[in-house]
Amino acid sequence: MTFEELQPKVTDILHHRDTSRDEKLLQLCHLLKENIDYYDWVGFYFRNGEKEELILGPYAGEPTDHTVIPFGKGICGQVAVSNQNFVVPDVSAQDNYIACSISVKSEIVVPLFVDGVNIGQIDIDSGVLDPFTEMDERFLEFVNAEVAKLF
Known part of the structure; x- marks a missing residue:
């Protein structure tokens, strides 16, 4: 299904x-x-109140041990600090990466803003090397803009 259809x-x-x-x-x-x-x-993942950590929210996929991620740690923790999209074409090339599964080859994380404040993010792992494009980023920005209306 295309992004437009979704x-x-x-x-x-x-x-x-x-x-x-x-x-x-x-x-x-x-x-x-x-x-x-x-x-x-x-x-x-969502910011845990005033604490500088993220807590796991709803997800689809294999269970993860990473239910709490400190700001700055891993790709998600870096996005919590930078407030910018982070596309990782090959996770094995990242120094500050938290491995969720040996099958993960790439990751994209897009921050979620409510009234200009980063309250969390959408995180996507892929078993494919370098699959994410600018179209994924724009689609996930759309998704997060819609999700932000729930807060």
């Missing part, structure tokens, strides 16, 4: 009135994982 499905999930925010995010994670071939793990 956009209305994203919006439909996020604007369903009788569903909790976490359930909407979980449905969204599954939608992306199931419809984009190279999205093998899709999840959200």
